[in-house]
Amino acid sequence: MRPETETDLAEMISASNGPLRIRGGGTRSIGDVAGAPLETGGLSGITLYEPGALTLVAGAGTPLAEVEAALDAENQRLAFEVPDMRGLLGAQGTSTLGGIVAANASGPRRIASGACRDFLLGVRFVDGAGSIVSNGGRVMKNVTGYDLVKLMAGSHGTLGVLTEVSFKVLPKPEAAATLVLHGLSDTEAVAAMSAALGAPYDVTGAAHDPAARQTLLRIEGFARSVAYRLERLKALFPGREITEETGAAAGAALWAGVRDAAPLQGRAGDVWRLSCTPSDAPELATRLCAEALLYDWGGGLVWALLPEGTDARTRLGAFKGHATRVRGTGSISGSVSGSASGRVPAFHPDPAPVAALSTALRRRFDPRGVLNPGLMA
Amino acid sequence: MEMPAPNASILARKHQIVARLREVLPEGSVISELSETRAYECDALTAYRCPPLCAVLPSSTEEVSAVLKICFEEGVPVVPRGSGTSLAGGALPTADSVILGVAKMNRVLETDYANRFIRVQTGRTNLSVSGAVAEEDFFYAPDPSSQLACAIAGNIAMNSGGAHCLKYGVTTNNLMGVTMVLMDGTVIELGGAHLDAPGLDLLGVICGSEGQLGVVTEATLRILRKPEGARPVLMGFAANEVAGECVSDIIKAGVLPVAIEFMDRPCIEACEAFAKAGYPMCEALLIVEVEGSEAEIAEQLEKIIEIAKRHNPVELREARDEDEAGRIWLGRKSAFGAMGQINDYMCLDGTIPVSSLPHVLRRIGEMSEEFGLKVANVFHAGDGNMHPLILFNANEEGQLELCERFGAEILKLCVEVGGCLTGEHGVGIEKRDLMHTQYAPADLEAQMAVKDVFDPHWLLNPAKVFPLDASEARRSAALAAE
Numbered sequence: 001m002r003p004e005t006e007t008d009l010a011e012m013i014s015a016s017n018g019p020l021r022i023r024g025g026g027t028r029s030i031g032d033v034a035g036a037p038l039e040t041g042g043l044s045g046i047t048l049y050e051p052g053a054l055t056l057v058a059g060a061g062t063p064l065a066e067v068e069a070a071l072d073a074e075n076q077r078l079a080f081e082v083p084d085m086r087g088l089l090g091a092q093g094t095s096t097l098g099g100i101v102a103a104n105a106s107g108p109r110r111i112a113s114g115a116c117r118d119f120l121l122g123v124r125f126v127d128g129a130g131s132i133v134s135n136g137g138r139v140m141k142n143v144t145g146y147d148l149v150k151l152m153a154g155s156h157g158t159l160g161v162l163t164e165v166s167f168k169v170l171p172k173p174e175a176a177a178t179l180v181l182h183g184l185s186d187t188e189a190v191a192a193m194s195a196a197l198g199a200p201y202d203v204t205g206a207a208h209d210p211a212a213r214q215t216l217l218r219i220e221g222f223a224r225s226v227a228y229r230l231e232r233l234k235a236l237f238p239g240r241e242i243t244e245e246t247g248a249a250a251g252a253a254l255w256a257g258v259r260d261a262a263p264l265q266g267r268a269g270d271v272w273r274l275s276c277t278p279s280d281a282p283e284l285a286t287r288l289c290a291e292a293l294l295y296d297w298g299g300g301l302v303w304a305l306l307p308e309g310t311d312a313r314t315r316l317g318a319f320k321g322h323a324t325r326v327r328g329t330g331s332i333s334g335s336v337s338g339s340a341s342g343r344v345p346a347f348h349p350d351p352a353p354v355a356a357l358s359t360a361l362r363r364r365f366d367p368r369g370v371l372n373p374g375l376m377a
Numbered sequence: 378m379e380m381p382a383p384n385a386s387i388l389a390r391k392h393q394i395v396a397r398l399r400e401v402l403p404e405g406s407v408i409s410e411l412s413e414t415r416a417y418e419c420d421a422l423t424a425y426r427c428p429p430l431c432a433v434l435p436s437s438t439e440e441v442s443a444v445l446k447i448c449f450e451e452g453v454p455v456v457p458r459g460s461g462t463s464l465a466g467g468a469l470p471t472a473d474s475v476i477l478g479v480a481k482m483n484r485v486l487e488t489d490y491a492n493r494f495i496r497v498q499t500g501r502t503n504l505s506v507s508g509a510v511a512e513e514d515f516f517y518a519p520d521p522s523s524q525l526a527c528a529i530a531g532n533i534a535m536n537s538g539g540a541h542c543l544k545y546g547v548t549t550n551n552l553m554g555v556t557m558v559l560m561d562g563t564v565i566e567l568g569g570a571h572l573d574a575p576g577l578d579l580l581g582v583i584c585g586s587e588g589q590l591g592v593v594t595e596a597t598l599r600i601l602r603k604p605e606g607a608r609p610v611l612m613g614f615a616a617n618e619v620a621g622e623c624v625s626d627i628i629k630a631g632v633l634p635v636a637i638e639f640m641d642r643p644c645i646e647a648c649e650a651f652a653k654a655g656y657p658m659c660e661a662l663l664i665v666e667v668e669g670s671e672a673e674i675a676e677q678l679e680k681i682i683e684i685a686k687r688h689n690p691v692e693l694r695e696a697r698d699e700d701e702a703g704r705i706w707l708g709r710k711s712a713f714g715a716m717g718q719i720n721d722y723m724c725l726d727g728t729i730p731v732s733s734l735p736h737v738l739r740r741i742g743e744m745s746e747e748f749g750l751k752v753a754n755v756f757h758a759g760d761g762n763m764h765p766l767i768l769f770n771a772n773e774e775g776q777l778e779l780c781e782r783f784g785a786e787i788l789k790l791c792v793e794v795g796g797c798l799t800g801e802h803g804v805g806i807e808k809r810d811l812m813h814t815q816y817a818p819a820d821l822e823a824q825m826a827v828k829d830v831f832d833p834h835w836l837l838n839p840a841k842v843f844p845l846d847a848s849e850a851r852r853s854a855a856l857a858a859e
Binding site: 050051052053054055074075104106110111114115117118127131132133134135137138139140141142143144145146147148149150151153154155158159170171172173174191194197198199200221222224225228229232275276277278279297300301320321322324347348349350351353354355357358360361362364365376377 | 490491492493514515535536538542543546547549550559563564565566567569570571572573574575576577578579580581582584585586602603604605625626628629630631633669670672673676677680728729730731732757760761762795796797798799800801802803804808812815816817819820821822823824826827828829830831842843
């Protein structure tokens, strides 16, 4: 199924009598869903772009590339730095705005500027009963009624199929530069990133690659200001081996590597993504015994490569945060978070009272259980 | 604004309900005498008042849970209250409701600079959260103008903004986790020191739900290192349109000021008479503030002034020191006080696309003539969040109603141009019956479905946010179920 309009989509969902697998560009699929494919690519096109108001509205099936080209022409961008998961997942195709929102896909700049959900101003979607719903709008400050915009971001198509999304966009900075600290242990690196993020220099990226023993700190803004802050930041780490990357292309490549978890690409095994308190990260990483690791968000995000069929949650034990299996099938025996069937869910199970609320919400928005059934629960 | 008639059965059981609440709370935490409940009869929307059945002031999450459990069992509506500074009537009680005030819960529970968060009880005031981390040069970014008094609980309920959200975002962008009590007494934890949700983003929908989904008792808030410095520039223009274009050009140029405030002539005149900040008399004033080191501030101000000069400003005043910066902000910060001096006023809160600014200001001017009521405009121009202040005389028969009708027309205009009814104050009762202008029935149905899940009996702040006719069936079903 590939609706061309919102009304078509509403009719298709109303008429469906079995599970639907919602698909944007198919570049960031997660977990296992069975069902008839429902593609959103027909709901495409930028409907409004006002650079002076920093707002863009587009169909959910609009390719990211088309949006980026339009923003480029005005020297603006989506500031949450959309990760490109194709390399990690071995996927083909073109990422769409709807898919990005459904996954709340957010890159390194999340720690400074916010996640996809923080830049999402409005949504239109069709719920599981075929009702067309609009929430939020195209203005930056809006507290009119409940914020279903946030609820839809990261709901992976389980509450409704997005048809239109509106974003706050931001101007591209004049310059960017990256400080590279060499030779730090994971614990030293997280401490260094905390120090940098706690300094008044607007660090917009803080990542650590344990294999390369490189800790990256990014600064963006007007050229003179970037140069000034880079020097001040460097002064926080006396006696450390430090290099600078001020070239635009090289810097962009460096951060694309962090954004897309490049050190984990092209290697066999399952990929897990940990969201945790930054200073807990090194210890949690030790528990994982991972084959490859990458720290982003100052330590608050850990990418881990584990042998196929490993339940990261069993290795981690109790911790503050959650672990999502981004790649892998979940056929594991002897895990703590597995269901009776012996399969480990991709998404971290919520505590019982929270899970009850989420389940009830899904049931209200998708009473027949046709939208990506079982994906998140 | 109409409120549902109180439930006679609850009024008749007042004695029993109060007695049960006293059993679970320490002495002095249940207020039931009319002479004392009067203190809770309204919030900052003072035109509407009604003393509650009683008010409770719990001191812990456990006590909040015990209170809610009793109210759930007794079928009594609960109106959560932070500091009572809502301009939308968010904390307005009904005669059959229990006010649940979190004012006693004001402790800092945890401060973590390495991970950049603070965990507080939600009765703590906004400004005192920043105060608690000031010695390490950190701050909590959302800064509603009532920040001296308003509580974090209310900030979360209304998803409050402030003057500096152009750069730092509003409450929802700075809220990392909550401890919340559901209407049946269940305590849940959402989020924490990590940055995203494991499953559905429930935290995102709780923020801004106006106390209708649960009572948030503890919050984990993102704290930031203070910038090295900040400085405003003041610019006067000969027309609103020109000031509007200047705002748009500044944003497009890639400068991201922390604040862009706009005042029109009626507002400038009132502020000047009140605060004597030395503002130029012109049609429109912009205050633009930037942050950073001395050199960075200078660089950004240079760019902003260069842009402003293209729009033939009648005045350009750069603050050279703290004192001058203070004087530039003085008038703006006393705008509401200044208005209060000369008149009763009603403060609106619609948001519009920045590009519609000139059109909307012109239409407001025309409507002001039609309704015979003066309007002063002061607002956060960078994000299009307007605060038209309609001046009226509350002692004159019919003026409040006239003012409300005028206000409704302005808000409809905001929606018409692609904006919304409320940018940071919330719907409460004030904009409740206008929700139909912004949302289709299916849109409201989807929002009410969320409340059904969190509060199936519609006991939490029930007569707010949704037009009474839209929520009628749900509220009466809950009554019948008792």
